[in-house]
Amino acid sequence: MSSGAEVVVEALERAGVEVVFGLPGVHNLALWAALRESSIRLVGVRHEQAAAYAADGYARATGQLGVAIVTTGPGAANTLGAVGEAWASRSPILVIATDIPSTLRRSGEYRGILHETDGQAAMFVPVTKSVHLAHAAGDVARATVAALDSADGEPARPVYLEIATDLLTAEAPGLEPLGNDALDVEGRSPGGFWDAVAALNGARRPLIWAGGGARDVGPHVGHLAERLAAPVLTTYGAAGVLPPGHPHLVGLPPHVEAAGRLWDEADVVLAIGSDLDGVQTQNFAQPQPETLIVIGLEEPTNYRADVFVRAHAGTIAPLAASVEQRSGGAPDLAAVRAAACATLDPTALRFLDSLRFALPADANLVVDMCIPGYWCAGFFTPSAPRKLQVPLGWGTLGYAFPAALGTALADTGPTVSISGDGGFLFASGELATMAQEQIPLTAVIVDDGGYGMLRYDQVRAGSETFGVDLHTPDFEALAASFGVWAETVFGLDDDFGEALARHIESGQPSVLVAKTPDPLVPPPNTSPNWYRKR
Known part of the structure; x- marks a missing residue:
């Protein structure tokens, strides 16, 4: 018989999984050992939320399952914001988390065991389409296959799999593949x-x-x-x-x-x-x-x-x-397009033109909840589907950079992420992941010295800005400290476009900082500027 960890990894291989993202912990090290002997590439990130974001970016770029592996309690909980974004945006990701040892768990009791949570899986119910538990050795194969089956089915949503940590090293029965009950009406005339x-x-x-x-x-x-x-x-x-x-x-x-x-x-x-x-x-x-x-x-x-x-x-x-x-x-x-262009700020138009100049036809663009990201979401048409990722399901700030790690590893073309200076700092530690794994990604940071969208909201309301102007690091020096090539330009027009083209052409991990001296103007697709009101 195989260990529980080996059963899980074998099931992932059978499902065609080629890359997983995760963060090791004392409870899930057996999965790390099993993955080392497998055909699957394991990418270690610096925060569990980044693991789920990267899985989401991979899934959106490919249409295939993205997988994140995390540890018990706080490790699992750290993924929730990213899992919520995947849920709202209908991304097929699978989060595999450990639970405390089955021998120490008592139903309905909290005993103070390391990382223990009373009802860990319950945290995931609102942001997944199914939850699968393996709290006994005989459940590991069944729960894993069921989770993969659910993740592969329609409608696309995240799935959660939880395995008691001692079951990863214990002997477990092998795989018994389940059937797929996913809805399939293609090739016939459905009702209506x-x-x-x-x-x-x-x-x-x-x-x-x-x-x-x-x-x-x-x-x-x-x-x-x-x-x-x-x-x-x-x-x-x-x-x-x-x-x-x-x-x-x-x-x-x-x-x-x-x-x-x-x-x-x-x-x-x-x-x-x-x-x-x-x-x-x-x-x-x-x-x-x-x-x-x-x-x-x-x-x-x-x-x-x-x-x-x-x-x-x-x-x-x-x-x-x-x-x-x-x-x-x-x-x-x-006439429709001409009328729309007349409503856009000239800086936005120059920025979009710079992107069109710099990005190859097969490029992937992953944007954050920031004003340049909103410009792209509304007014940048990529050459093909799955080439533009926008976190406007749940609307999670800090999505772009960690998600782009997964997008870049999908190998569907060069990848560029666009973050504001505030959003990038949510996951700046992933510069280490990008450097260590040599992920070919250009991370653009548009630095306007604060949360530009929130600043706009306050100014628009006639208030003094408060809590939205940020002390930010020297991003170029920060990237260099991780061994990542970085460059700084001023403005978002020709110099920016030419620099971005150089970074993409290099094919190496890089950071491009674009400093904007003037406040950026949000486009009509941001809620303060919606022309329809309720």
């Missing part, structure tokens, strides 16, 4: 399909709203848009589902009034793979469409679906083949 066809054929002004669930079926979205002669609005998670310059792509968030009018004027809206959340709809201030068709795996709750098709986004392939071809070609979106 022909009602959707009829509604679209009868539409005068159809609109497609593509969410994160549609990001892997971009060609079908484009084909359907062409047949319907419909504009396409994309959520943050669907950025790149249609490439830049596609004639049907609006390329703007609905928070810009010119783009929002397309929603208002549509008589039929087709929402694909989106729950029409508050961040995207200005807290549901977008009006209920005359007819709303929703294709997704879960019944919508935020808007009334006149037609609900419970199906994967791939169902739009037969849908496109079934709707009538319209005349008239692509909608005229030039």
